[in-house]
Amino acid sequence: MKTIVWTVDDLPNLSTSYPHIAQAANILRENEVVAFPTETVYGLGANAFSDEAVRKIFEAKGRPSDNPLIVHIASQDQLDEFVEDIPEYAEELIKNFWPGPLTLVLQKKGDRLSDLVTAGLDTVGVRMPDHPIALALLKEANVPVAAPSANRSGKPSPTQASHVYYDLQGRISGIIDGGATGVGVESTVIDCTTKIPTILRPGGVTKEQMEAIVGEVSVDQALVEEGHAPKSPGMKYTHYAPNAPVIVVDGSHHFIQQQIDQFEKEGKKVGVITTEEAKNDFRATKVLSCGxxxxxQTVAAQLYDVLRQFDQEDVDLIISESFPQAGVGAAIMNRLLKAAGNQVIVEK
Incomplete structure (x- = not known):
């Protein structure tokens, strides 16, 4: 399969009539898959009403089909087609955070959505992305679009079209190149079928921001305790991992350097993920700053790019410093721990 790459850089003047948008939307309506930028990461989109189309997402990604997908819409009116029982607090979240990096899990209505989108569940995750290309594409396609991140399953999510091409060239019909994404980590997923809204996946909208609007917001036990099955799209299996194993080290710079030295004594080439403030504090085979x-916010925006950069480096192991878990730090640490398979070394 030949993968078309369309470059769209005239964002201020973008409209659904833009030729590349119209061509990509037509491909979506023909039940093929297209990658496109959102404000979080690049998504791999398919017509959410079509089993044939959605199946191609799983085939391209190599993703297990028991993992539900997020549906992307361009207008709140589209919710009426496949969602019912929207709680009052969910309406407030929509009013304050859409378009934006917030996915609401709502009660599914009827059988229009492909069962492959919901993995057979009676709920569906929905969001309205805040990106001109995504919105123009969704409006022109005029169908809800199921879209997980546009990467091979398990790999770091793509924040640039080149990442998508590297992973999926020859496996999908097209890629809309709109440059680097902004937020860098995926949307927050919040369960709105419970009395108190529950965060299933931390992301671009923080717990603190939502609590300022709707009051109490809880956190899924799967995020804070091992042994609980995750309920969120995209959280059931290991994700975000580069080729080399990752270990998160929670401690002082001196302690982190001790770990680097120990692994190098064992003959390993060590890469380090750190920040601008600390990049000169570490001695290792390769040190990369993620913000x-x-x-x-700068760390969230660059984290996946740095994880992917290490795939081009000759390292046997990657050590990452840890980050505070308030605000967007919760999403950063969630993704780092997923990349590390929860391997953490803590200074005592």
């Missing part, structure tokens, strides 16, 4: 600790 500024003083501004964790």
């Amino acid at each position: 500024n600790r003083a501004n964790l």
Whole structure:
């Protein structure tokens, strides 16, 4: 299969009539898959009403089909087609955070959605992305679009079109190249079928931001305790992992360097994920900065890119420093721990 790459860089003047958008939307309506940028990461989209189309997502990604997908829409009116019973607090979240990096898990209505989207569940995750290309594509396609991240299953999510091409070239029909994404980590997923909204996956909208709007917000036990099965799309299996194993080290810079030295004594080439503030503090085979600790939004935006950069480096092991878990730090640590398979060394 030949994968078409369309470059769209005239974002301020973008409309659904833009030729590349119209062509990609037509491919979606023909039940093929197209990758496109959102404000979080690149998504791999298919017509959410079609079993044939959605099946191609799983085939391209190599993703288990028991993992539900998030449905992307361009208008709140589209919810009426496949969602019912929207709680009042969910309406408030929609009003304040859509379009944006927030996915709401709602009660599914009827049988229009492909069962492959929901993995047979009676709920569905829905969001309205805040990106001009994504919104133009969704409007032109005029169907809800199921779209997980546009990467091979288990690999770091793509924040640039080149990441998508590297993973999926020859496996999908097209990629819309809209440049680097902004938020860098996926959307927050919140269960709105419970009395108190429950975060199933931390992401671009923080717990603190939502609590300022709707009051109490709880956190799924699977995020804080091992042994609980995750309920969120994209959280059931290991994710975000580069080729080399990752270990998160929670401790002082001196302690982190001790771990690096120990692994190098064992003959391992060690890579380090750190920040601008600390990048000169470590001696290792390769040290990469993923942003500024003083501004964790920059870390979220660059984390996946740095994980992917290490696939081009000659390292046997990657050590990452840890980050505070307040605000977007919760999403950063969630993804790092997933990449590390929960391997953590803590300074005592």
